[in-house]
Amino acid sequence: MRVRVWGGTAALVLGGLLTAGYGGGKDTADESAGKAVSGGYPVSVTDCKGARTTFSAAPKRIVTSNASSLELLLRLGAGDGVIGTGFPPGKGTLPGDLDAKAQRVEVLSKSVIPKEKLLGSGADLYIDTFASMGSMGGGGMGDAPTEEEFKAAGIKHIYLKSTACAAQGKGPVTDLSAVEADVTSLGAVTGTRAKAAELVAGMRQKVDAARKAVRGTAESARPTYFFFDYDAGTKQPTVTCNRQIANAVITLAGARNVFADCDGDFKQVGWEDVIAKNPDWIQLGVRNRGSEAANAKAFDEAEQWLRSNPATKGLKAVREGHFVRVGSERTTIAGVENADTVEEIARALHPGKAG
Structure with a gap:
C-alpha cells in the first residue's frame, strides 16, 4: 500500500470510506461518522x-474537480475555502444561497482543469471526482498530474469515492453509504464534522422513510424503471448501470433499474435494448436549465420525444404516462440531494405509502 502523509503521524483514519459503497453498509458509515464527530486533527483519508493522505489542519485553498465536490463543501459550510473549480454548476442549478456562493467560485475550466493550471493554482487541496485509478496513471480524467507532481506543488490530492471509485467496486451500488462517507470525510478534513453529521442524519431519515414505505413489496413486484438521459442524446441512449449512484437511488426508492445487469457506471445501448426491457416507469432525466419554467419546458420536450418517436411510443411507461420528472444531477451526481430523489421517486411509484 502506498502511504501519503503530510504533517503529522498519528491520525484519525476514515478507512470506512473504502468499503462503504460496496457492502460496507450503514454499520461501516456509522463507525466513520462517530469517529469523525469526536476526533480532531490530524485526520487521514484513503483513496x-x-x-492515505493526512491533514494536520483544515485546508485553506481548495480546488474542486467539478460541481459534485463543490456542492458538498458548500453544504458543509466550507465553501469560503474553495478558490476554483472545473465543470462548474450552471446558474440556478443549486438551491437557494448555495447557487449564489457557487457562482462566486472562480471557474478554472468548464471541463477538466488543465494540468498546468491545476498545479499552478496555489491550491493546498484538490478534490478529485473522476479518478479511474490504475488505468489513467496517478490521477483522474484527462492529462492529470501524477502524485509526485501534486506533492511537488504542495497540493494534497483526495477523491470522492462515491464517484471516483464506483466503477471499480466489487458489486452493484445499492445504497448511499458511499455518499454519506464522503460527506463525513470532507467534514473531518475541513473541520465541519458537526454539519457533516447533520447532513448524513437528514439523508438517512429520508431514505429510511422511503424504504419503510416499500418494505412490504416483494422485489419481483417492484416496478421496473428506466432513467432516460435526454440530454446525453436521443440517437443512442446512454443508460445508468449498476455501479452508478442512480442505481442506488432507484433501488432505495422501491424500483428495479432495467439496466442493473450492466456492470459499470454508464453505457450506450440501442433503443431495441430499451424496448426489450419495456419499463413500467421512465424518469425524464433532463439537466437543470436554471429556472422552474425552463426545466418544465425541458421535461415537456423529453416526454414529447418519447411519445412521438416510433421506437418508444409503444413502451408501457409511455402509453400509461408513467413519467417521473426529477433532474439528472440529483440522480446521477453523488450528493446530499440523492436522498431527496429517493423520496420523490418512491412517492411517485408508491402513492399512499411514501411521503
Missing part, C-alpha cells in the same frame, strides 16, 4: 486503493 480507492487505500493510500
Whole structure:
C-alpha cells in the first residue's frame, strides 16, 4: 500500500470510506461518522486503493474537480475555502444561497482543469471526482498530474469515492453509504464534522422513510424503471448501470433499474435494448436549465420525444404516462440531494405509502 502523509503521524483514519459503497453498509458509515464527530486533527483519508493522505489542519485553498465536490463543501459550510473549480454548476442549478456562493467560485475550466493550471493554482487541496485509478496513471480524467507532481506543488490530492471509485467496486451500488462517507470525510478534513453529521442524519431519515414505505413489496413486484438521459442524446441512449449512484437511488426508492445487469457506471445501448426491457416507469432525466419554467419546458420536450418517436411510443411507461420528472444531477451526481430523489421517486411509484 502506498502511504501519503503530510504533517503529522498519528491520525484519525476514515478507512470506512473504502468499503462503504460496496457492502460496507450503514454499520461501516456509522463507525466513520462517530469517529469523525469526536476526533480532531490530524485526520487521514484513503483513496480507492487505500493510500492515505493526512491533514494536520483544515485546508485553506481548495480546488474542486467539478460541481459534485463543490456542492458538498458548500453544504458543509466550507465553501469560503474553495478558490476554483472545473465543470462548474450552471446558474440556478443549486438551491437557494448555495447557487449564489457557487457562482462566486472562480471557474478554472468548464471541463477538466488543465494540468498546468491545476498545479499552478496555489491550491493546498484538490478534490478529485473522476479518478479511474490504475488505468489513467496517478490521477483522474484527462492529462492529470501524477502524485509526485501534486506533492511537488504542495497540493494534497483526495477523491470522492462515491464517484471516483464506483466503477471499480466489487458489486452493484445499492445504497448511499458511499455518499454519506464522503460527506463525513470532507467534514473531518475541513473541520465541519458537526454539519457533516447533520447532513448524513437528514439523508438517512429520508431514505429510511422511503424504504419503510416499500418494505412490504416483494422485489419481483417492484416496478421496473428506466432513467432516460435526454440530454446525453436521443440517437443512442446512454443508460445508468449498476455501479452508478442512480442505481442506488432507484433501488432505495422501491424500483428495479432495467439496466442493473450492466456492470459499470454508464453505457450506450440501442433503443431495441430499451424496448426489450419495456419499463413500467421512465424518469425524464433532463439537466437543470436554471429556472422552474425552463426545466418544465425541458421535461415537456423529453416526454414529447418519447411519445412521438416510433421506437418508444409503444413502451408501457409511455402509453400509461408513467413519467417521473426529477433532474439528472440529483440522480446521477453523488450528493446530499440523492436522498431527496429517493423520496420523490418512491412517492411517485408508491402513492399512499411514501411521503
